[in-house]
Amino acid sequence: xxxxxxxxxxxxxxxxxxxxxxxxxRHPADMAKDPEFIKYVKSKASKCEALTAIDYMSGxxxxxxGFSRTNNRITWFGVFEKHRSKGVGGKLLKTALRNLDSxxxxxxxxxxxxFAPGVPAKNxxxxxxxxxxxxxxxxxxxxxxxxxxxDLSGKSAAGA
Numbered sequence: 693x694x695x696x697x698x699x700x701x702x703x704x705x706x707x708x709x710x711x712x713x714x715x716x717x718r719h720p721a722d723m724a725k726d727p728e729f730i731k732y733v734k735s736k737a738s739k740c741e742a743l744t745a746i747d748y749m750s751g752x753x754x755x756x757x758g759f760s761r762t763n764n765r766i767t768w769f770g771v772f773e774k775h776r777s778k779g780v781g782g783k784l785l786k787t788a789l790r791n792l793d794s795x796x797x798x799x800x801x802x803x804x805x806x807f808a809p810g811v812p813a814k815n816x817x818x819x820x821x822x823x824x825x826x827x828x829x830x831x832x833x834x835x836x837x838x839x840x841x842x843d844l845s846g847k848s849a850a851g852a
Contacts, residue, residue, distance in 0.1 A: 693780065695787045698742035698756055705753035706733050706744070713770045716809040718835050732758070732768070743787055745771075745780045757784040764793050766800040769813065781816050789820065794844040798822075801829065804836040814840070 698706065707724035710733075714723040723729050736742035736758040745754040755771035766788060771780045792798050800817060803810025805827060822840040829837050 693754065693783065694746045694748060695743055695783055696746060697740050698737050698744040700734075700737055702744050702753060702756075703733060703737065706742075706756050709753065709756055709770050709772055712772060717770075718833065720833060736767070741767075741791075743784055743791075745775075745784050747775075754780045755784055757788045759788045759792060761792065764796050764798050766798070769800075776812065781813075782819070785816060785820055789842070796845070798842040798844070799825075800840050801837050802840055804838050817842075 707730075710724040710729060711722050714721070717723060719726070733742070741760060742756060742758045744756050746752070747754050753772070754775040756768070757766065757770075758768035759766050766785070769781070769784070771784070789798065800822065802813055802817065805814075805824070817840050820842060821844070822842045824838050825841040826839040829839060
């Protein structure tokens with residue numbers, strides 16, 4: 693597996709992943725057709741704020757992660773179902789964290805406690821040291837979400 697910057701050539705595969713994960717993300721339609729999401733993906737690719745995991749054998753994308761250096765947070769994260777539980781998410785997250793400022797708290801907005809499809813994502817964040825810091829937030833489409841925070845100041849870098 694190769695972790696590299698996502699670019700314009702990867703957009704179709706990112707949109708395909710967005711279509712697959714739309715139900716998990718609780719998007720009311722196909723996320724890949726949402727103009728705001730399309731704008732987001734293009735922006736992240738152009739600013740080198742998105743990574744993709746590529747399968748060496750097929751050349752296909754296995755997953756994507758977007759982040760914001762300005763806000764020091766993970767902004768989008770997904771792995772194709774056929775590649776889950778194989779370490780893809782951990783490698784993407786580890787690489788994204790290396791591109792964020794470890795002297796400031798790193799945040800992610802993710803699924804609320806008790807939302808079964810979100811358990812694997814929350815467990816991965818916990819594995820890297822994120823803790824839930826706000827569980828009473830409303831996200832897109834007024835659905836409950838929580839914020840998790842990783843504070844590495846004074847600690848060694850995240851591993852896992």
